[in-house]
Amino acid sequence: MTLTGQTSTRKLLYWGSHYLMIAAFVIFALFPLYWLLKVSVTPNDILYTEGVRLWPSRTSWENYAFVLTQSNFPHYFLNSVIVSGTTALVTTLIAALTGYAFSRFAFRGKVIIVALMLITQMFPLVMLIAPIFKILAPLGLTDSLTGLIIVYTAFNVPFATFLMQSFFDGIPKDLEEAAMIDGNTRFEAFRAIILPLTLPGVAATLGFVFTAAWSELLFALMLVSSESASTFPVGLLSFVSKFSVDFGQMMAAGVLALVPACLFFLLIQRYLVQGLTAGAVKG
Amino acid sequence: MASIQIENARKSYGAVDVLHGIDLNISDGEFIVLVGPSGCGKSTLLRMIAGLEDITSGAISIAGTVVNELQPKDRDIAMVFQSYALYPHMSVAENMSYALALRKTAKEKISDAISGVAEILGLTALLDRRPKALSGGQRQRVAMGRAIVRKPQAFLFDEPLSNLDARLREQMRTEIRKLHRRLGATSVYVTHDQIEAMTMADRIVAMHDGIIQQVGSPVEIYDRPANIFVASFIGSPAMNFLEGSYEIADATTAGIRLSDGALISVLPVADAKPGQAITLGARPEHISIVADAQSGGLPAKVELIEPMGLSTLVHVTLAGKPIKIFTMDRPDYPVDSFIHIAFDMAKIHVFDTASEKRLPPANAAGILT
Ligand SMILES: Nc1ncnc2c1ncn2[C@@H]1O[C@H](COP(=O)(O)OP(=O)(O)OP(=O)(O)O)[C@@H](O)[C@H]1O
Ligand SMILES: [Mg+2]
Numbered sequence: 001m002t003l004t005g006q007t008s009t010r011k012l013l014y015w016g017s018h019y020l021m022i023a024a025f026v027i028f029a030l031f032p033l034y035w036l037l038k039v040s041v042t043p044n045d046i047l048y049t050e051g052v053r054l055w056p057s058r059t060s061w062e063n064y065a066f067v068l069t070q071s072n073f074p075h076y077f078l079n080s081v082i083v084s085g086t087t088a089l090v091t092t093l094i095a096a097l098t099g100y101a102f103s104r105f106a107f108r109g110k111v112i113i114v115a116l117m118l119i120t121q122m123f124p125l126v127m128l129i130a131p132i133f134k135i136l137a138p139l140g141l142t143d144s145l146t147g148l149i150i151v152y153t154a155f156n157v158p159f160a161t162f163l164m165q166s167f168f169d170g171i172p173k174d175l176e177e178a179a180m181i182d183g184n185t186r187f188e189a190f191r192a193i194i195l196p197l198t199l200p201g202v203a204a205t206l207g208f209v210f211t212a213a214w215s216e217l218l219f220a221l222m223l224v225s226s227e228s229a230s231t232f233p234v235g236l237l238s239f240v241s242k243f244s245v246d247f248g249q250m251m252a253a254g255v256l257a258l259v260p261a262c263l264f265f266l267l268i269q270r271y272l273v274q275g276l277t278a279g280a281v282k283g
Numbered sequence: 284m285a286s287i288q289i290e291n292a293r294k295s296y297g298a299v300d301v302l303h304g305i306d307l308n309i310s311d312g313e314f315i316v317l318v319g320p321s322g323c324g325k326s327t328l329l330r331m332i333a334g335l336e337d338i339t340s341g342a343i344s345i346a347g348t349v350v351n352e353l354q355p356k357d358r359d360i361a362m363v364f365q366s367y368a369l370y371p372h373m374s375v376a377e378n379m380s381y382a383l384a385l386r387k388t389a390k391e392k393i394s395d396a397i398s399g400v401a402e403i404l405g406l407t408a409l410l411d412r413r414p415k416a417l418s419g420g421q422r423q424r425v426a427m428g429r430a431i432v433r434k435p436q437a438f439l440f441d442e443p444l445s446n447l448d449a450r451l452r453e454q455m456r457t458e459i460r461k462l463h464r465r466l467g468a469t470s471v472y473v474t475h476d477q478i479e480a481m482t483m484a485d486r487i488v489a490m491h492d493g494i495i496q497q498v499g500s501p502v503e504i505y506d507r508p509a510n511i512f513v514a515s516f517i518g519s520p521a522m523n524f525l526e527g528s529y530e531i532a533d534a535t536t537a538g539i540r541l542s543d544g545a546l547i548s549v550l551p552v553a554d555a556k557p558g559q560a561i562t563l564g565a566r567p568e569h570i571s572i573v574a575d576a577q578s579g580g581l582p583a584k585v586e587l588i589e590p591m592g593l594s595t596l597v598h599v600t601l602a603g604k605p606i607k608i609f610t611m612d613r614p615d616y617p618v619d620s621f622i623h624i625a626f627d628m629a630k631i632h633v634f635d636t637a638s639e640k641r642l643p644p645a646n647a648a649g650i651l652t
Binding site for chain 2: 182
């Protein structure tokens, strides 16, 4: 009797502390988001007068209304969706093909290519802005969404490739060999057998590249000068004027900017769940 | 069904030569077992037949056509992988129908073929399951089924049973043999298990270090191994070896003088000179325990008695070398005691120590009668 009583208390303590720690971490991670939300719904007139409070005494949607109807934000937003979406798609496509080649084939110069791709990841971006500007300007790619897409794709391909390669490495070679013997060419086997099994990897890569492009500020700021080609991180800065910062509107825009990222992850989360390859081989 | 010819096939990975000129003719409907220790190149040879591995030089033909440059899909062969390699995102039925669907076979034909094969392999109840919901043995059957439904020119098996437990392995061994009899399909079966090789093969191909050591029926390989490697690899418990020098007594008897001076009588061999270094090979069942030295026995020290149910294995040392003796009796010699053992003269193998080749008896037929 006392023994079972003891174990159940210990179990309770164990799980209690378990959840407590998780809760602490979640609160720590989500607090800035909460603050973002809180400020965004605080009416401007009480933003500075109420002091530090967890929730304002009065809430309003006026910041959102302003951002959506009076500002350029919807336009920035659209630009960002185009740039990030295209970058994510193009990068993932390239990375899937390259990663597959790295995972499956031995070819001359493989080591050199891998080394070069690693080296590109070592330079601080700031160093590269001037040369990239020099290259893009004569091509008419500064101040354009296409230019941004090209730069983002170039920067994300190496890491995305290694990411995809590790997913392909996890899929037994026997599978596409079986498919090739069953009547597929190698490319058909890749498409029909390997790719469906790599969907978690594809989803992870899409998500990673999308968020990286979505929140990129440096190049977006340096390569683009016109309103028409600005992305939303640049747009956020427009709420900072010489004399004041429109925190309420800025935060409202920020919250809105979270929406597509959230939608995107909601869309791919099904594929992020691992275990699709279970049962392929003995084990 | 088709025959397969392999002519002087070589394989190198860069500077490493893995196969050194393989010549092999597999006739229509034959069940060939490639056997050899790990790393000898069995899988490589099989994958070259399948088209999964390039041929460095030489030629492989299936049904009379050289297939060196053909893609795997155009060779019309089926392969069962050691890992089974089932498509995890497809049901058992989809796995088995994949190849037929790619060939644009009519739906009714596919489902007929699948239910037929599922019947044979006892998979009927499992057709809608995914591979992950199957046991190892069931996955193995699905892999077999996937190969069978295609009715290919030839079947290739790469250690298909090595992931199963002993009992299941034994059962599948018989089943594969039965299937082969029923389908009459040309089959190349890779294993490093010499019992599988013995029980399943029409002909065994014994390989070592990328070279074919011997090709022959299981009995041929067992009774007349071409060299020390084949003799030691085939047979369980393994053959005993003793080193000595060749002596000639008279026209019908020769002997091997061991290092401790003992003499073991053997049939004279054609190509040995007196004094030549010889390795003597005797299977455990060709050594018997006798009463005393008068009956021609050599004294040997008992090291271990190993009961195996049906039989008993007696481990002794003779001239400092370990020897295993197979007996159907139930001996109970104390360890470290001395017994006398005798070698069956007509069954002893004589190998040239230098070349490791077997030296056949000079006129075996005359003496044996
Ligand atoms: N890609 C490769 N590069 C270099 N050497 C290789 C490569 N693939 C295989 N080998 C070598 O070729 C030899 C034969 O390999 P193989 O897989 O055919 O052996 P195996 O007889 O099937 O052995 P096992 O019984 O262990 O499966 C091995 O020594 C192996 O190290
Ligand atoms: Mg192998």
